[in-house]
Amino acid sequence: MATQMKAPPSDKAEIVDIPYAYRDLVERTSPGGRYIDAQTDVDSPWVPFGDSAAIKHLAFDVRRNLYSNILWVKGPGVVGTHFHRGTITMVCLEGSVRYLEYDWVASPGGLILEVPGESHTLVTDHPEGCKLFGWMEGPIDFYDGDANFVETVDVFWMMNHYEDYCKEQGIEINPKLYL
Numbered sequence: 060m061a062t063q064m065k066a067p068p069s070d071k072a073e074i075v076d077i078p079y080a081y082r083d084l085v086e087r088t089s090p091g092g093r094y095i096d097a098q099t100d101v102d103s104p105w106v107p108f109g110d111s112a113a114i115k116h117l118a119f120d121v122r123r124n125l126y127s128n129i130l131w132v133k134g135p136g137v138v139g140t141h142f143h144r145g146t147i148t149m150v151c152l153e154g155s156v157r158y159l160e161y162d163w164v165a166s167p168g169g170l171i172l173e174v175p176g177e178s179h180t181l182v183t184d185h186p187e188g189c190k191l192f193g194w195m196e197g198p199i200d201f202y203d204g205d206a207n208f209v210e211t212v213d214v215f216w217m218m219n220h221y222e223d224y225c226k227e228q229g230i231e232i233n234p235k236l237y238l
């Protein structure tokens with residue numbers, strides 16, 4: 060019977076040379092792993108998203124229409140109803156947040172999953188608002204308060220949001236953000 064691992068099999072703090080037959084293909088074709096700092100603006104600035112929120116863009120992957128960022132709502136506030144056409148994975152980093160559609164309140168460390176076909180109205184009642192890390196796939200349709208469609212936000216919207224701000228501020232585009 061095959062063994063079942065109960066714990067990591069090595070605690071050796073050294074790089075072990077793992078045999079893998081296709082390493083040359085990985086080296087040739089993979090975008091590669093990377094680290095994006097989020098504590099400072101060195102890798103990516105806070106880009107205003109309206110008057111009371113900002114987005115720190117962390118990754119753009121055009122092949123999967125995937126984008127990662129931190130959304131910072133700077134005080135009690137709302138991100139109005141929007142409709143998801145992809146899957147969203149978010150972690151509350153600071154403050155708290157809830158959706159009017161649900162009865163839970165997310166607190167730091169908690170995982171928020173959103174799936175295609177659902178719409179959400181994001182509210183933070185916390186005096187310091189919230190910071191939300193997001194790993195998001197697919198388009199998000201934004202509506203005004205009267206349910207009129209306004210715009211679809213996707214990886215290209217996010218990229219443009221980041222690049223426009225960098226150009227305006229004379230900040231160099233960071234190639235690390237592009238997978």
Ligand SMILES: [Fe+2]
Nearest residue numbers: 141147173179
């Ligand atoms: Fe949402």
